[in-house]
Amino acid sequence: MIENFDLANFLIQKRRALNMTQKEVALETGLTPAYISLLENEERKPSAATIKKLAKPLRFTHQEYMNLIEYIAKLQKKDDSSPHTKQNPNAITREFDITELTDEDIHKIEEYIELLKIRNKYKQKKD
Incomplete structure (x- = not known):
């Protein structure tokens, strides 16, 4: 851009x-x-x-x-x-090459990332 x-x-x-x-x-x-x-x-x-x-x-x-x-x-x-x-010292940003992925692939990745965030929040509360 x-x-x-x-x-x-x-x-x-x-x-x-x-x-x-x-x-x-x-x-x-x-x-x-x-x-x-x-x-x-x-x-x-x-x-x-x-x-x-x-x-x-x-x-x-x-x-x-x-x-x-x-x-x-x-x-x-x-x-x-x-x-x-x-x-925020815990903030991490990563870039990935998504040029060969479909819109559906990208959407699935976004959903999986959100799932991992929820899982990690749950683990932190449990500990």
Whole structure:
């Protein structure tokens, strides 16, 4: 993704191409129309979780989704370098080559990762 990427414009274009209102996007994502407006007006930076919520209703391709996650990670990394930001020492990010995987394969991997997270939380509580 290019350095001068305009996230707000990208979100607006995706929404308008689908003839959706901010309210419709909000209803499908569980976000508020006000928050959608803040994103589109560059007043808020979305988290990876927010991008995930927007992906289906705005019909992001997997490539767009992965590029957006990478872009958000870079934004967060810049913010994390601020002396006023606490870093999570347990946070680990990995990149994988998914070019030969189908959408179904990727979805299964995402589900399995979530299952592993739940299992690990359970193990931590048990110990």
